[in-house]
Amino acid sequence: MQTINRNIKQTAILLLLGATLLAILAGSSTFISFRSDAAFERTIAERQLRRSASDLLAALQDAETGQRGYLITLDPAFLEPYQGARTRILELRSALEQWLQDDAGRGADVLAELDALIELRLGLIESTLEAAGAGDVAAARAIVAQGQGKPAMDRIRDLLGEIIAASDVRTSTLVQVQGRMNLWLKTASILGGVAMLAVVGSAFVLLARQLRALRAAEDQLRRLNSGLEGRVRQRTEDLMRANQEVQRFAYIVTHDLRAPLVNIMGFTSELETALKPLQAYVLADGETVTEDNIRDARLAAAEDLPEALAFIRSSTRKMDGLINAILKISRDGRRELKPETVDLKALAEQAAASVAHQLGETGGEVEIDIRVRPLVTDRLSVEQALGNLVDNAVKYASPDRPLQLRIRAVPDGPRMVRVEVEDNGRGISEADHERVFELFRRSGTQDRPGEGIGLAHVRTVVRNLGGEITLRSVHGQGSTFTLHLPVDLRAVLETVRT
Amino acid sequence: MKALGKEVTIVMVEDDEGHARLIEKNIRRAGVHNEIIPFADGTSALDFILGTDRSGEAAIGRYLLILLDLNLPDMTGIDILERVKTNPHTKHLPVVILTTTDDEAEIKRCYDLGANVYITKPVEYESFANAIRQLGLFFAVLQVP
Numbered sequence: 289m290q291t292i293n294r295n296i297k298q299t300a301i302l303l304l305l306g307a308t309l310l311a312i313l314a315g316s317s318t319f320i321s322f323r324s325d326a327a328f329e330r331t332i333a334e335r336q337l338r339r340s341a342s343d344l345l346a347a348l349q350d351a352e353t354g355q356r357g358y359l360i361t362l363d364p365a366f367l368e369p370y371q372g373a374r375t376r377i378l379e380l381r382s383a384l385e386q387w388l389q390d391d392a393g394r395g396a397d398v399l400a401e402l403d404a405l406i407e408l409r410l411g412l413i414e415s416t417l418e419a420a421g422a423g424d425v426a427a428a429r430a431i432v433a434q435g436q437g438k439p440a441m442d443r444i445r446d447l448l449g450e451i452i453a454a455s456d457v458r459t460s461t462l463v464q465v466q467g468r469m470n471l472w473l474k475t476a477s478i479l480g481g482v483a484m485l486a487v488v489g490s491a492f493v494l495l496a497r498q499l500r501a502l503r504a505a506e507d508q509l510r511r512l513n514s515g516l517e518g519r520v521r522q523r524t525e526d527l528m529r530a531n532q533e534v535q536r537f538a539y540i541v542t543h544d545l546r547a548p549l550v551n552i553m554g555f556t557s558e559l560e561t562a563l564k565p566l567q568a569y570v571l572a573d574g575e576t577v578t579e580d581n582i583r584d585a586r587l588a589a590a591e592d593l594p595e596a597l598a599f600i601r602s603s604t605r606k607m608d609g610l611i612n613a614i615l616k617i618s619r620d621g622r623r624e625l626k627p628e629t630v631d632l633k634a635l636a637e638q639a640a641a642s643v644a645h646q647l648g649e650t651g652g653e654v655e656i657d658i659r660v661r662p663l664v665t666d667r668l669s670v671e672q673a674l675g676n677l678v679d680n681a682v683k684y685a686s687p688d689r690p691l692q693l694r695i696r697a698v699p700d701g702p703r704m705v706r707v708e709v710e711d712n713g714r715g716i717s718e719a720d721h722e723r724v725f726e727l728f729r730r731s732g733t734q735d736r737p738g739e740g741i742g743l744a745h746v747r748t749v750v751r752n753l754g755g756e757i758t759l760r761s762v763h764g765q766g767s768t769f770t771l772h773l774p775v776d777l778r779a780v781l782e783t784v785r786t
Numbered sequence: 787m788k789a790l791g792k793e794v795t796i797v798m799v800e801d802d803e804g805h806a807r808l809i810e811k812n813i814r815r816a817g818v819h820n821e822i823i824p825f826a827d828g829t830s831a832l833d834f835i836l837g838t839d840r841s842g843e844a845a846i847g848r849y850l851l852i853l854l855d856l857n858l859p860d861m862t863g864i865d866i867l868e869r870v871k872t873n874p875h876t877k878h879l880p881v882v883i884l885t886t887t888d889d890e891a892e893i894k895r896c897y898d899l900g901a902n903v904y905i906t907k908p909v910e911y912e913s914f915a916n917a918i919r920q921l922g923l924f925f926a927v928l929q930v931p
Contacts, residue, residue, distance in 0.1 A: 539887075543857055546886040550907045551804035557915070558811070599804040719865065730859045734827045740859065 299494050306487035313480035317473060324469040327462050334459045337387035341448045341455070344380040347373045348409065348444060352437075355413045359420055359428055367417070374410065381406065388451070402447050409440045537727065544610055544728050548603035555596040555603075562592035610728070613741050617727065620748055625666040627777040632707065633658040635671055636695040639678040646682050652691030660697045660705045665777040669749040673757075674709070676746045677769050681711035683736050686764075704755075705773050712766040721759050732763075754780030796822045798853040799831040799866065800884070805907065809853065809884065812915050820851075828861035832869065835876060842875035850876075854901075856885040856892070864895065871900035 354370030357363070385399055412431060419428035565584035569577055633656065640654040647654065663670075678693065685691040694710040716724055720731035725747045728740040743757075750757045754774045761767035774780050796813070800806040806824050813822070825831035835852070837844030852870065856863035863883065870876045880902045885892075888906040896904050905917045 539889075543887055546907075547802050547805065547857070550886060551802065551808070554808040555804065557912070558808070595807070599807065603804055720861065723862075732860055733829055734859050 296498070299491060299498065302487055302491045302494060306484065306491070309480065309483045309487060313476060313483075316476050317480075320469050320473045320476065324466055324473070327466045327469065331459060331462045331466070333387055334455045334462065337384070338452050338455045338459075340380050340384045340387055341451045344377060344384060345445060345448045347376040347380055348406070348441065351377065351410065351413055352441070355416060358417060359425065359432070362420060362425070370413070370417070377406065377410070384451075398447060398451065402444065405440050405444045405447070409437060409444065412437045412440070540727050540729075541610075541614055545607060548607045548610075551603040552600050552607075555599045558592060558596045559600075562588035562596065564588075566593075609739065613727070613739060616741070617745060617748055620745065621752060623668075623752075625669065625752065625777060625781065627664050627781070628667055629662045630665050630667045630670060631662045632660060632670075632697050632705075635667075635674055636697075638671070639674045640693070640695065642675065643678055643682045647691060647693075650685065650690055652682070652685065652693065654693045654695065656695045658695075658697045660699055660775075663705065663773060663775055663777075665753055665773060669753050670771075670773070673746045673750050673771055674707070676742045677709040677771075680742060680769075681709060681713055681767075683738075684732070684767075685711065685713045686766075700772065703775055703779070705775060707771040707773060708768055709771075710766065710768040715763040715765050715767055716759065716761040717763040721761065724759070725757070753777055754784075794820050794849045794851055796820050796851050796853060797831065797835060798822055798824045799828065799858065799863065800824065800853065800855040801826045801858050802855070805855070805884075815915075828858045828863070828866050832866060835866075835870060835879075836873060840869070842873035845873075845876045845879070850879050852879055852881045854881055854883050856883060856887070856896075864892075864899065867896060867899050867901055 350373035351370050354366050354368070354373060357366035358370065381403070384402075388399055416428040416431045419425075419431065565581065565588045568581050569585035572581075636656045636658060640656060644654075646652075674695075678695070681693050682691065689712060692712045694708070696706075696708045696710070698706050698708075700706040714732060716731050723729045724731050725743045726740075727744040729744075730738060730740040747757050750771055750773070754777065756772045758770045758772065759767060760770070796818075798806060798809060800809065803826070806826075810822055810824075823834065825834065832840065835845060835850065836842045854863045854866060858866075863885065867881055867883070870879060870881060877900065881900070882903045882905060883896050883901045884905050884907060886907045893904050907917075
């Protein structure tokens with residue numbers, strides 16, 4: 289879930305970055321194109337200025353040409369281009385002013401000088417034409433001969449040439465500026481494109497990663513769900529098993545407690561019966577006592593009464609023993625388990641050492657082969673279970689052969705170990721494989737002392753540890769009891785609590 | 787108590803010594819004087835009834851009445867009942883179940899397997915004694931050829 293949250297955050301940051309980049313790109317592009325537009329307009333203005341200047345010069349020359357033609361031929365047809373040129377000169381002059389005004393500073397001075405020269409030049413032309421029109425061609429020519437027109441015209445040409453040259457310089461600068469603008473625009477476009485690609489690419493990668501994380505989370509959820517179902521099923525089975533065990537336990541306990549009770553009631557009644565002949569004899573109070581009375585009373589005092597008392601006593605003792613055994617089992621079930629590191633090898637050696645003396649008498653052997661790491665479990669429980677199994681192996685050894693006892697431990701999956709206690713003793717017949725674990729039940733020939741508590745006790749403590757005990761045995765050949773123990777009791781206690 | 791002119795032997799499979807004594811006393815009190823052979827566990831009882839090879843041939847020519855406690859240390863009385871009633875040589879032998887439980891399912895199971903009489907050992911001694919005396923009457927009935 290954390291991965292997904294982080295991914296969402298990253299995606300948001302990327303999107304924000306992309307948007308910022310786009311804004312910067314759009315802003316700079318707009319700025320550059322505005323600058324470019326301005327430069328373009330300026331270029332157009334310069335071109336107008338340049339054209340106006342050269343047109344003005346051409347118009348002045350046209351005016352001169354018309355003047356000369358008229359002075360030579362006196363043909364009024366030549367006055368026509370002069371008049372036209374004159375009108376154009378005025379128009380172009382104002383156009384030039386308009387374009388020059390944009391160019392701040394120097395323009396006004398140049399324009400003033402130009403105006404004066406144009407006026408001078410046009411005035412000269414006008415005066416010659418007037419003189420010629422009045423028929424005084426000689427006077428007109430004299431004005432021309434004065435030579436005022438040529439320097440004025442030369443100056444005009446220079447001035448206009450300067451304007452044009454300046455305009456050319458500015459135009460070329462503008463062209464350079466525009467080129468630079470174009471380069472910036474291109475660079476910005478390329479950079480922006482690359483940046484956008486990077487942002488989109490990483491967003492895509494992030495999205496893919498996010499999808500993967502989502503799918504993984506979904507898988508995990510499904511797995512957890514199915515695990516939960518399995519656990520519920522496992523718990524239900526455990527519960528049913530525990531319930532059956534409780535019922536079985538109650539059955540056994542009531543049945544077994546009832547047996548001595550039947551004896552107590554029965555022999556109490558026998559006591560009563562035996563009391564009658566005694567009373568008949570002892571409390572005769574002067575009545576005649578027959579031979580039969582005496583014999584019955586003696587029999588009651590010598591046999592019936594002591595027998596009944598002995599049975600009552602042994603039955604109460606048995607009941608007490610049973611109640612103590614039940615209490616012990618119940619206490620073991622309630623004892624607080626203390627998980628600690630337990631070395632199975634040491635425990636096995638300890639169990640073997642406790643029976644070493646008995647084994648030495650019969651020539652038996654113990655073989656210990658522990659191939660697991662130390663467990664985290666309740667030491668006392670494992671000690672009791674192992675000790676009990678080893679004791680049983682010695683107790684029920686076959687009389688025909690020396691005991692071969694093997695204590696083995698191997699891993700059974702990552703969380704469990706198998707501890708096997710194998711003997712070559714008398715074995716347990718198939719029908720009793722479950723029964724031997726029940727309270728007060730024993731199997732085979734009853735030639736050894738015992739109350740049928742040992743294995744029931746072992747099963748209780750092993751189950752308390754989250755384990756189980758199983759049995760493989762062939763009657764007459766030997767038995768193998770297997771303790772299935774969890775590697776870490778803390779984990780078991782944890783799952784029980786949750 | 788005789789069957790077909792032969793003396794009937796009572797085989798009593800009862801691990802509780804006190805119960806065995808009480809049963810015997812009450813049987814005697816009911817006027818039955820047949821031989822009673824007691825067994826305290828299932829294995830030795832089966833050894834006697836079916837023979838150590840469990841073939842049942844040991845029972846040929848013998849007339850036994852089996853008093854069977856269901857709760858034995860080494861096997862359940864039901865195991866013995868089943869074996870006796872499935873063996874061709876012993877299935878005709880009358881079996882009386884004597885036990886402390888009155889579990890319906892168990893009673894039914896015993897009758898299904900071929901038990902002839904089922905008697906619960908009650909804690910009230912009087913009814914127990916009565917039950918045993920009735921058993922004496924049952925023996926008396928059995929006595930009639």
